[in-house]
Every structure is written in structure tokens, then in C-alpha cells.
Amino acid sequence: MNEVCFKNIDKKEPWSLSTYEASGGYSVWRKILKGELSPENIIDELKASGLRGRGGAGFPTGLKWSFMPRNSDIQKYVVCNSDEGEPGTCKDRDILRFNPHSVIEGMAIGGYVMKASVGYNYIRGEFMEPFYRFEAALKEAYKTGLLGKNISGSSVSFDLYTHLGAGAYICGEETALIESLEGKKGQPRFKPPFPANVGLYGKPTTVNNTESFASVPEILAKGGKWFHDLGVKNSGGCKLFSVTGHVKRPANFEVPMGIPFKDLLDMAGGIRDGRKLKAVIPGGSSTPVLTADEALAMNMDYDSIENAGSMLGAGSVIVMDDSTCMVKTLTRLAHFYYDESCGQCTPCREGTGWLYRILKRIMDGDGKSGDLDLLNNVGSNILGNTICALGDAAAMPVESFLRNFSEEFEYYIENGKSMVKDNV
Amino acid sequence: MFEIEIDGKLVNAEAGEKLIEVTDRVGISVPRFCYHEKLSVAANCRMCLVDVEGAPKPQPACSTPVSEGMKVSTQNEKAKSAQKSVMEFLLINHPLDCPICDQGGECELQDVAMSYGSNVSRFNEGKRVIADSNIGALIHTDMTRCIHCTRCVRFGTEIAGIMEMGGTGRGESLKIEPFLNEGIQSELSGNMIDVCPVGALTSKPFRYELRSWQMNSTESIARHDLVGSNINVQTYKGKVKRIVARSNDSVNETWISDRDRFSYEGLSHSNRLLKPQVKFDGTWKEVSWEVALDFCVKGLLRSAGESNSMNSLGVLASKTATLEEYYLLQKLVSELGCENIDYRLGVKDTKNTINLESNVKLSDLEKIDHALIVGSYTRLEQPMINHRLRKAALRGGTVDVINSMQFDFNLALNNENIIIPCEIANLLASTLKVVLESTNQDVPEELNKLTITKSATKIAKKLLSSDASVIVLGEHVINNDNAKNISNLVAMLAKNTNSSTLNLSKTGNSIAADIAGFFPGKDGLDVNSMLGKDMNAYIMFDVYPEYDFHNSSTAIKALSDKNSFIVSMNSFYNNNVADYSDVMLPISSYYETSGTHVNIEGEFQTFAASVKAPQESKPAWKVIKVLADLLDISGFNYSDSSNVLEEAKHNIKQGHRAEESINITDTNSVEVIWQPSPYSIDALLRHSDSLQETKIGQINKATMNSSTAKHLNLGDKDDYLGVPVVISSLVANNCVFINANKSTPSEEQA
Ligand SMILES: Cc1cc2nc3c(=O)[nH]c(=O)nc-3n(C[C@H](O)[C@H](O)[C@H](O)COP(=O)(O)O)c2cc1C
């Protein structure tokens, strides 16, 4: 546990440069500055490590970096996605608070590999403490001569800037993030072209999640194989899981991929006393909900969660006990997507509102017999037809909630009230 | 070039093309709302989703690039179901108020819904309602109908060059609205009505008038500028009801200016001249055409006097006649032996003005890499030419300017020279000197004494280093004391830097007037000489003296005082005309006659009449023909105006050409540039109420800087030459730039 991003979490002032360096921080970066590590080397190690993007889609990071037109001379950018807005996710916040230097080093390495001399860290608007921690770390790094132009006499240059968002979930979507960084309204771009070809200011850009960047220095220090072997097949290494909901000790846990969900639940202190596990959303609010049985039988890695019928996503485990009204929960989620849709593309702009209004009507006691079919149908009409994945994220929970907890929805429609009596 | 398969058919595609361009080309219909071939791709409506083999999700045809071997279905279950889903989403919050919507019958949403929509709604929640904003006199908004395709927003940023409409709010509360409360001000704003696929943006003057299918549509040509934009004139029961753009990539693409779109309103203004009238003993009497024409003939013959000579007849026309009208009128009076013919009423000295050819195609204008604009605010004065220049600038071309006032261009300027009018010729001469010296050519003596300024060097370097450059000469210099020098200098600069030229001073249909030979003959008098002489008679063609003459009160005085016999043909009634004329013949206005406009490329664009001239007014070419018959002049038996055009084409006259001579004079008094405001340049525009209500229509100001104001002893509450003073540092020192929507200056002032 706590071997990579949370390595120093129990030390005094884990965020300081001295703590970071004392545990081997910036050793990889210094090697690069001395010319002892080639970009190809690094990409090979990353590929071997099995590191997959921690922002939700799980795309292999080494492969992603190799897509950048590394050998062309045009300006390129690396961007860190610290917008962390998905309900249930709070891991990037703690990385920024407790280990900001790992993000800086990871981004610098990325910049070196992809020949991008400028980086931006886009931090969620509400993250004040993480923002100040990261800014302070950045200052330290500059002061120590770890960043800038021709760093310590080498031919390597890397400048890093922090950007504070303004509180829109959609700005976590990488192309909306890029628009927002450019000073425009945060709305996703259609793809292709992909950011690796046309990104920030029209230049090749790679966006990675905070945790993805933060994992890179340790992987390169200890070797790709070391990281890979921490985890299981197709899910190399360890990962931060944010366990929230009806558990006794909600927290972030950095554990090896593939540990049983049961064990993770125990780490979080288990379900509240006198309550039973009812449902789990394993990867953040946009991933399908699982029943207690499905969850208890599953391990925490990409393949197992997929086999159980959901997705690992950003590793945001939302635990619900038997006091939870699933109608109310889905209504709340639907409201979130309805509220956060950027509005540019038709299915998401119109569909998320429609979903929410049907659910709200059911909650108000005005449900009708055809409503569940309609919900399912509207959801599937959004799915796959939008510019970005927010539409999918809004649609996916609907299907799984209705599939797994249909009797609760039917009860609500028939009786105008929740089936869960002691719902709190 | 490679093949792709669409709906089982093999079709050719070009790398870089989007799928929808291919389907459009081969005639496979893919529904769309946000896509517009002249705007950037937004891919936001999702209506064009099709199935691309190998792609897990349906792909938008408008943004998906073609690739070799691609297999596409626009019709299979996956495509159809995606399209139907999107259609339903678009309709749930749409008011479906087609019965009271002006767009009904020409609505893209309505059309597509017929094929892709369902006939029952599954949406039982409350619908969204959006409050409308008043965005000015031209465009009516019903934003509840908006489908957020952002065409109008993209039109603003990409074509009009000012972001006036934008999307505020997100998700369901995304609203398309103007950012500012000042309404829409672009000179091209009406195109938003054309690009809006639904009834959210409709024509305000046309609101609730008619259904589109009730109207007849005729193709025509707009004549307010040098482009001759292609339009469709939509009519009902003999009245023009609306004008919309007609695509012609080599002329106006799919855009037209607001001037061209809305000026038709003036046609039904109560001020139209509708009946022939004759002045008996100082009072006007409505008479029949026979009586009126007989009166004209007798009066003209009488004016020739004993000697029976027409030497003392003057013939003056405005700049907006058709080629046929110019040709016939000129032919008529030439046959009578009269050579006193002119249309350059606004020119102070016809011997000292611009004579420059235009030699660049409109469609090539957007490909130039450098432009030098001299004396023009192209954006408001020639909007469609400005649009091409803007496209060139967006492609990386540079634009330099020599003006006497700083204007609000919607394109990036490289180098803006704001100088007093009398320095323009010097700057150009100095630029020419740099050009000649750096190309190792002889420098003419007149240029020797000139010192070379930094600005001149900069301007010259740009012209020399560009492969495709153009020098644009505008209207602001027609009455410059060095107008002829400027014109000659531009021609010489162009020749020595391999640049093309555009002469924007030939506004309206002036090029046609030149071609038709509507200028003084060898021994003829020009406009100013006529006014200075005791002419026995005049024929005045659609002249409105207080607007058309350079010096209105001198002209009016000359026309009223002397006891000349004056025949006026006008489309609008005018008090001054009524004062000095003896006969008033009501003639056709725009769209009421067939004819030809010749644009800046020299393109002859012929149009048919869209409606009949109202009441007793008649197409002017017919009036001239009958007059010729009554005067017993042969050679006027044309059956329709196309015969006139044929003949005119065989008799093309050469206008005046630039010369290679320079002789710069100095001035040191305050210099005035008088430029009519863009919606006041002709009679039809001046009678178009909605245009007059707009910000551009209201422009009426004499702008000067504070030191000029001090020198003239004026404050910002005063008038100068009858125009309200605005004090601003945008104008060169010692210069007053007047943009007037009222008459031209009178004698005491000019
Ligand atoms: C609606 C939406 C919100 C997202 N929010 C985040 C976010 O807050 N943080 C993040 O890292 N990725 C987010 N993503 C995923 C990013 O688009 C992108 O895939 C990711 O940053 C790539 O980083 P990775 O390869 O390291 O995972 C979001 C995606 C969508 C569609």
C-alpha cells in the first residue's frame, strides 16, 4: 500500500521539496538533465509498466506519449488534467496536496519525452488548498533550478504554469479543458483532429490525468517491470481508489490493482453499523452501478470490474447501504449531468434535461407506467451520439440503475413514494 | 483522389474532404442543421450522423474526413436510428408553432422533421421558453425556436468579423443571444436570417407579411455597390416583399449586404413619383403620358431656338441608372447634336479626379497576399469587397491603409497611415520614389525633391515583396485637390510593383455609364461647366440635387434661377426637382425594369424586371425610346431592352484613363472629406425606413480632432456644414471627415 503517489503520505510535510528529494524525488529528472535517459527508453519503460490513464478512459500512457509528433520542431504542449470533477473522485486533490512534486516531475519528464517545452496544470476551480500547494511546489522547483530554459546548462527546457478552472465539470474533458485554457468557453471539440495533432493553440498536445503524471517518476526510478508486477494482467501497478459513501472511514487508498473489493471495503472500515451493502458504483458516477453481490465478488482491476458489468473509471468507489433509495440516487446523478452538460450538442443538451425531468416527475409522485421504458430509450438515444463522453456518462447509469433495481422504480411509480422506508 | 463507398455506390473523394461534401456532390441527401458550406464545421447538431464501417458509434458526416476504402451507410438501421434520435431531441423543446412562424414553408427543421420526425411526441414535460431580445430594426428574434446550431454565431465571427451573437450559459440554459444591448450592427447582419435554419431569426420588415410559397421569385442583381450581388426578389401581387441572397461564388458567394437586402422597402414609400406632371403657370398638373411627352418635345425644340441647335441642352444622370438607360439617353441626345452629358455630379472638378481601371477578379481578391487601401472605409462603403479582403487577411495576407481617419475595420491592419488629405499624394509619390529607386529605375524629376519618409519605405517594401498585391483606391479622394495625381500615382505604383488595382470610386453603376459613353463629348460640357452656363434646357435622369451634386446649393440655384426648360425623370418625388423642373416623368426604380449592371470586374449582369413599375410610372428605357420616336429620331425601334444591350455592347466606349504625370499642389487650409453615409447613397436607400433606423443608417457626423475644432471655433454641440460635430482623435489634424445622411454641403460652406 502507498507505494507510488502516496509514498510519503505519512512523513512530515510530505509536500515539501526536501521530503520529496529525500525519498529519491527528481532523481529521474536529474538523470534526464545529465543526458542519461533517452525518450525512447522512457516510452519503453512506460509501456512495460502497464500504466493506463488514470483519468477514466484507461488508455495506456506510454502509447499515448508515442503518438505525439516528437521529432517535429513545432511548439508542443503537455497538459495535466487536475480538474477532478467526477462525483466520487477526490484522489487528484490529495496528490496535489501531499505530493505536488511528483506531478511536476512527471510533467517535466512528459515534456522531455514529447519535446514539449511548455506545460500547464489545469486545476479544478474549487481546489484552493491544492492550488496553493502546487504553486508553492512549483516555486520551489524553479528556485532549485529544476525548471526553466536550458535547465542546469542542459539543452532541456521546460516551463510549467498553473491554471485555475472556474468550476465546470465539462472542463475535465480534455478538449473542453484545452478550450478553457485558451480562454474560451469550456466546450469539447469534435474529434478528429485529436489533441496530439491539433491541441492547445492548434499545436500538438497531450493531456494526462494528475495521477498518471504522478506515477511516472516512481515507475522510471524503479523500472517498468517493478510497477507492472505490483498489479495484475492488463492492470499494471497500483492505483488510488477514493472510497466514499456509507463506509466508516471514507478515504483515498493506494493499493495494488486486482485486490478484492471486499478488502478495499474493509480498509475503509466497512459498512456503517447495522447496515448492509446494497450497491456500488466502482469507478465514479458515470460508470454503471453494481449490486452488492456483483461487487463483493469482484476484484479492483480493469478486467474484473468490466466482467462484473461496470468500469474502473477513475477508481471512485461509491458505496451505498440499504438505506439508499435508488430512485433518489439516480435522480441526483441525472441532475448533475443535466446541470453540467455544456449544451453544444443536441442529444446531451436536450436528453439530460429530459432524463432528469422524467425522474423528477417520478419523485414528485407523478410517474407513469411507460416512464421506465422511456428513460431507457432516451438514455440509449443519447449514448454514442454526442460530441464528448459526457452524454454517455449521463446515459450509462440510467440503464444500470433500471436494470439492477427495477422493482424500486416500479414501486415508486405505482405508489408515489420510495420503497426504502428508512431512506436517509 | 480515391474511391469510397456510400450506400453501396462507389464515389470519388478527395483527401481532406469531409463526408458531407462528398454526399452533397453526388446527390446523396444527409440531413443537417449546423453544417453550412461557407462556415467552419461545428458538428454540434448531430443530425448528420451516419454509419461508418468499423466505427463503433455513428459519425457526423459534416466533420468526418474521408479516407480511402471507407464504407458508409447513410440509411441503415444504425444511421437512421441516430438521426431519428437527434430529430426527437431537437423537437422536444421546440415550440412547434409553425402556424404562426414566418419560417414556415422554408424551415429546415420543418422539412427534415417531415422525413425523420415522429408524429407523436413522447415529451410530456414543460417546454423551454426563452425571452427574446430586440436586436434592431432588421432582424426579428424568436429565440425559443433556436436549435443552437450556432450558424449565426459562426457567421458573426467568421464572415461579418464581429462577434455579435454568442452562446451564453451552458446545458439546457445555453442561449444564443447578442452579447451587447446595442443590437446587431454589422453591415452584413441580414445574412444571419438566411443562415438560421429555423424561425429564430427572421426578417423584421417582412414579419407576418406572407408565406414563402405565396410569392414569386425572380433572379435579379443588387445595384448599391460595385459588386452587383446576385439576389432573388420575392414578389406578391406586383409588390416586392423580400430579397434574399442568391449564390454566385464569383460574385457574392452566398452573402449580400444589408443594403442590398432591405432597400426594397423604399419601393413602396409614399414619396414615389407615380404620375406624369407638367407645370402650367407655376402650378403642377397631373397629365397623361401623351400630354407630358408632347410638352417635353415642344419644350426641348423650343429651347433649341432659331438656330435649332441643341448646344445648350444639358443631360445629367445619377450613378444608379442601368446600362441601357445610360446608353439610350446618351444616344438620344447625341442624335439631337448635344454633347453635354455627365453623370459625375458629385465631382468638384472632373478634370482633377480619379481615372483608374480595376483589373482584379473578385474571387482572386481573396487570394492576394497584400492590399494597400487608399481613401476608403471598405467595410461600410463596399461590404462585399471588404469581405473578400478580409478573407485574404484571414489567410495571412496583409493590409496597409492610407486614410485621413481611423476606421473600425474588421480585418487586421498591418500598417495604418492616418494623414491629412493633402499629404496623401506626397506619401504615394514618396512611395513611388522608393519603388523606383529600389528597382533601379529612373526617378522622374517631379519626384526628385521629395524626401523619403519611413512610412513610404514601409509601404513600398510591402508592395515590392508581395507576389499578389492590390492597391485599392476609394471614394474619399474623388474631390481631393490632388485627386488626379493620386490616381496617376496609384497606377504608376501598381505598374512598378506588379500590383493590380481596384477603383472603388466608380460606385453604383458608374462603370456602365462610362461604357455607354455617358460623359461629355469632344466639345461637350461637363456637369460643372453646364451649371456655370446659361443652358436653355436640361434632361435630368433620377437626379436628387441636394444629395447628388458636389455643391448642392450652387447647383440648385443654377437650375432654378436661369430660365431653362427642365425635363426630370424621377422615381421619387423631390421638392427641389419640383421647384426647378417643367415636366416630371415618373420612372421605374430598382427591380421595376429590366437592365444591366456592370460590376467592378467588368462583368455585365443583366436582370429582368421583377415587378411592374407602380401606377403610371414606366421603365425609363421605354420612356426614352418613346421620346426619341416623338422627336422623330430613327434607330430606336427596340422591342425589348436586350436589343439595347446588344447595341450598347457593340459601341463600348472607353472611360478616362490614368496618365503618367504628377504635379502635386499643396493646401494649407482645413480639408473636408464629404462621404455620404452608407445607407444614404441613393434615393431608394434613403426611402428604406428600416435601414434608416439602424446605427449605420443614423450615421451623420462631422468628425474632427480637438485642435481642428479649436481652429474652426467649434464645440461638440455645434454643427459643421449642417452636420453635428463629433470631436475625436481618430481624424488626422486639419481635416474634417463628414459622414452625412443628409444633403451635400451648400455653396456658402463648400
Ligand atoms: C465529461 C468528462 C469529464 C472528465 N473529467 C476528467 C477529469 O476531471 N480529470 C481527468 O483526468 N480526466 C477527465 N476526463 C477524461 C479526459 O478527457 C482525458 O481522457 C484524460 O484527462 C486523459 O488522461 P489519462 O490518459 O491520463 O487518463 C473527463 C472526460 C469527460 C468526458
Ligand code: SF4
Ligand atoms: S456531450 Fe454534452 S457536454 Fe459533451 S459536447 Fe455534447 S453537449 Fe457538450
Ligand code: FES
Ligand atoms: S450537420 Fe453535422 S453535426 Fe450538425
